Amino acid sequence: MNVHLVDGTYELFRHYYAVPSRVDADGEEVGGLVGVLNSVALMLREGATHIGVATDHVVESFRNQLYDGYKTGEGIEPALWRQFHPLEGALRAMGVVVWAMQEQEADDGLAAAAARAAADKRVDRVFICTPDKDLAQCVRGKRIVQLDRRRGVIRDEDGVRAKFGVGPESIPDYLALVGDSADGFPGVPRWGEKGASAVLARYDHLESIPHDHSQWEVPIRGAAALAKALRDHWQDALLFRDLATLRTDHPVFGNVGQLRWTGPTDEFPALCAHLGVPDLKNSLPSV
Secondary structure (H helix, E strand, O other): OEEEEEEEHHHHHHHHHHHOOOOOOOOOOOHHHHHHHHHHHHHHHHOEEEEEEEEEOOOOHHHHOOOOOOOOOOOHHHHOOOOOOHHHHHHHHOOOOOEEOOOOOOHHHHHHHHHHHHHHOOOOOOEEEEEOOHHHHOOOOOOOOEEEOOEEEEHHHHHHHHHHHHHHHHHHHHHHHHOOOOOOEOOOOOOOOHHHHHHHEEEEEEEEOOOOHHOOOOOOHHHHHHHHHHHHHHHHHHHHHHOOOOOOOOOOOOHHHHEOOOOOOOOOHHHHHHHHHHHHHOOOOOO
């Protein structure tokens, strides 16, 4: 079997800004929500059998306690924010397993689910359905891969190396150096993608990089300045790596069989009617 893990928050943002506005029977904006439901329905029609969706039930997480500049919900449009929780209920009515993350983030939920699913010998492949670079750290060979459904691109371990210049195990170190504007941490001054890729391709992790640039076995321009910046901002680099490291300890499911889609609940037709898309219930495949 294959397991498909979906970043519900990413999908909601993507569809909110990509699809026309739509309101439900109460006059509430539901365009993004309906877009996600249609997207999941398409996955099911295309043959997905075991699906789990992780969402950010709240935007803030334990990482906000570690770093004041970490991303918050500030700036999210109210019409989009009001679809966060209804999306979780709508997916559950569709019969899909949802992990509404609170202390941790949706990315952590996906990481935990990927690790647990891959540990089951019955699973042939785990597809993490998001292009988010954070999740590249979860890729393992061709068994756990990232799937960018919008572009139709599958990124396995070789694909991660081709894109970032480092393997999945070095992605947190890479993000610590270059920063992640989406998550709100800046990285180490002077370090860019090219320098981080070149150095980490040789040393894998921050602790393995010699503090003295003359010992670097990497011919790179500006090595002295890069080494000094890393020394001067060492504690920041370690903190940023911790922020970028996904946790895998969330109790997502006990058995991969719990992810099998067995059809919508009895409440789904009424929900579709309320959302103004009564035909959506007929778009689901038969079980």
